[in-house]
Amino acid sequence: MRLGTVRRNGTTQAFRQDGGVTTYLPAGDIGELLSRPDWRSLAGEQGAAPEAGSLAAPILRPGKILCAGLNYYAHAEEVGQEVPKYPTIFTKFANALVGPTDDVVMPAASSKIDWEAELTVVIGSTVRHADEAAAREAILGYTVLNDVSVRDWQGRTPEWFQGKNWDRMTPWGPVIVTADELDPESGLAVECEVDGVQKQSGTTADLIFSCPALVAYISEFMTLEPGDIIATGTPAGVGLARKPREWIPAGAELVTRIEGIGELRNRCVAE
Amino acid sequence: MRLGTVRRNGTTQAFRQDGGVTTYLPAGDIGELLSRPDWRSLAGEQGAAPEAGSLAAPILRPGKILCAGLNYYAHAEEVGQEVPKYPTIFTKFANALVGPTDDVVMPAASSKIDWEAELTVVIGSTVRHADEAAAREAILGYTVLNDVSVRDWQGRTPEWFQGKNWDRMTPWGPVIVTADELDPESGLAVECEVDGVQKQSGTTADLIFSCPALVAYISEFMTLEPGDIIATGTPAGVGLARKPREWIPAGAELVTRIEGIGELRNRCVAE
Numbered sequence: 126m127r128l129g130t131v132r133r134n135g136t137t138q139a140f141r142q143d144g145g146v147t148t149y150l151p152a153g154d155i156g157e158l159l160s161r162p163d164w165r166s167l168a169g170e171q172g173a174a175p176e177a178g179s180l181a182a183p184i185l186r187p188g189k190i191l192c193a194g195l196n197y198y199a200h201a202e203e204v205g206q207e208v209p210k211y212p213t214i215f216t217k218f219a220n221a222l223v224g225p226t227d228d229v230v231m232p233a234a235s236s237k238i239d240w241e242a243e244l245t246v247v248i249g250s251t252v253r254h255a256d257e258a259a260a261r262e263a264i265l266g267y268t269v270l271n272d273v274s275v276r277d278w279q280g281r282t283p284e285w286f287q288g289k290n291w292d293r294m295t296p297w298g299p300v301i302v303t304a305d306e307l308d309p310e311s312g313l314a315v316e317c318e319v320d321g322v323q324k325q326s327g328t329t330a331d332l333i334f335s336c337p338a339l340v341a342y343i344s345e346f347m348t349l350e351p352g353d354i355i356a357t358g359t360p361a362g363v364g365l366a367r368k369p370r371e372w373i374p375a376g377a378e379l380v381t382r383i384e385g386i387g388e389l390r391n392r393c394v395a396e
Numbered sequence: 397m398r399l400g401t402v403r404r405n406g407t408t409q410a411f412r413q414d415g416g417v418t419t420y421l422p423a424g425d426i427g428e429l430l431s432r433p434d435w436r437s438l439a440g441e442q443g444a445a446p447e448a449g450s451l452a453a454p455i456l457r458p459g460k461i462l463c464a465g466l467n468y469y470a471h472a473e474e475v476g477q478e479v480p481k482y483p484t485i486f487t488k489f490a491n492a493l494v495g496p497t498d499d500v501v502m503p504a505a506s507s508k509i510d511w512e513a514e515l516t517v518v519i520g521s522t523v524r525h526a527d528e529a530a531a532r533e534a535i536l537g538y539t540v541l542n543d544v545s546v547r548d549w550q551g552r553t554p555e556w557f558q559g560k561n562w563d564r565m566t567p568w569g570p571v572i573v574t575a576d577e578l579d580p581e582s583g584l585a586v587e588c589e590v591d592g593v594q595k596q597s598g599t600t601a602d603l604i605f606s607c608p609a610l611v612a613y614i615s616e617f618m619t620l621e622p623g624d625i626i627a628t629g630t631p632a633g634v635g636l637a638r639k640p641r642e643w644i645p646a647g648a649e650l651v652t653r654i655e656g657i658g659e660l661r662n663r664c665v666a667e
Binding site for chain 2: 188189194209210211212213214215216218219220221232234253275278281282283284285286287290291292343345346347348
């Protein structure tokens with residue numbers, strides 16, 4: 126099943142897709158949908174599949190946005206870090222998010238803007254102190270996110286947050302593919318292109334901490350709830366690690382794609 | 397004016413206090429109250445002042461919880477850090493919060509639990525790209541928070557989040573005192589006691605980045621909205637910096653007090 130949110134008639138509406146059939150549901154987004162325990166059996170109206178350009182972020186205001194850093198072997202190597210013993214976790218808030226084809230807003234205060242294509246977990250049920258089996262059960266599905274980063278601000282202090290949470294810089298979507306249809310451990314291609322040039326080409330088989338391992342680890346210290354999301358880190362090929370370093374130019378088209386899910390296609394527009 | 401949220405009749409209700417008069421307002425908490433542009437003129441019912449033990453956190457689910465690290469000269473010195481050029485910002489989510497007299501939940505997974513008494517800013521109006529004068533205008537008022545920290549988890553990775561966001565470990569309140577009645581730059585005493593023994597005794601005059609400076613800095617990269625809160629860092633005297641190191645024992649009473657606002661009084665109870 127694929128779950129998403131479409132903009133139409135001046136508002137937003139959740140939809141699901143089973144096989145080739147699109148059903149529009151009585152909820153404003155997937156966040157609202159997941160708040161209903163009976164969401165899987167909700168009736169809706171069948172209709173034409175939404176156009177890519179009409180999609181909003183699947184969940185408009187996730188309760189928690191968590192991100193793993195340094196979670197691909199090849200990326201840890203390119204930034205000169207040892208393979209970590211524990212997941213590195215940082216956060217975003219909903220102000221950072223935009224939809225799958227929305228403009229990414231490039232700040233006037235920095236030109237060191239970098240890409241980070243990331244497989245992203247969407248939580249489907251409340252979970253705390255989970256082992257990996259229970260964590261796997263709590264995963265609703267997977268989506269795509271680009272953790273567009275302001276590298277000079279990220280490096281100003283030990284904490285990366287101020288490089289990671291600029292307004293309207295983090296595109297995600299286009300849809301959530303449920304876990305029964307997708308297995309990241311089998312190796313899904315993760316790609317990022319800037320103006321048509323491929324910058325990242327990794328595989329989720331290279332993840333240091335798997336999706337269930339991340340959910341289990343985080344659930345040791347906090348409760349995860351339906352609609353929370355976890356970006357699982359980026360593969361090699363970020364601009365920061367290139368020689369010479371590369372940044373996203375204003376006006377560029379940023380494409381972020383994961384096999385079996387779909388792609389984000391965002392214009393990076395000066396503030 | 398003092399603003400708070402009381403638990404009564406199985407629900408919660410916002411109240412304000414002007415002089416000696418308590419008025420109960422038609423909102424479930426101060427977060428809901430602030431979402432109404434006319435909140436300052438809302439009518440309510442006068443009543444007896446609420447008892448300390450009946451208070452909930454002033455805002456039940458703040459949209460954003462931001463925290464400054466290394467923001468007192470004496471604390472930067474005790475942990476061996478230079479005076480920072482930029483504020484260090486990290487985050488919490490609402491799962492971490494408890495009210496001013498609620499139990500703090502001590503995790504089974506660590507015994508290295510530390511105290512951090514903190515003056516906390518509450519945002520009153522939407523603000524982005526603010527200079528310090530505009531930032532000052534956006535501050536609704538001030539409250540008290542204890543950023544109870546799990547030091548071994550905090551130190552596992554470069555990012556502190558996993559030591560800072562354990563469920564139900566961060567007490568705050570008891571009320572928000574509006575900015576017209578309180579001036580942190582004049583120097584308010586910030587105190588923390590564990591089982592009646594004073595551990596921290598600082599003054600907000602020792603802040604490296606003032607409250608308006610923090611709001612202005614954060615607003616450069618993200619929009620702050622009514623009900624967002626910013627914990628401004630802790631003064632010297634944390635357990636981590638003591639020789640030998642000290643931690644909060646399970647069962648301890650933790651008292652956190654700021655001059656002109658009031659105190660938190662929380663029992664630290666094993667999970």
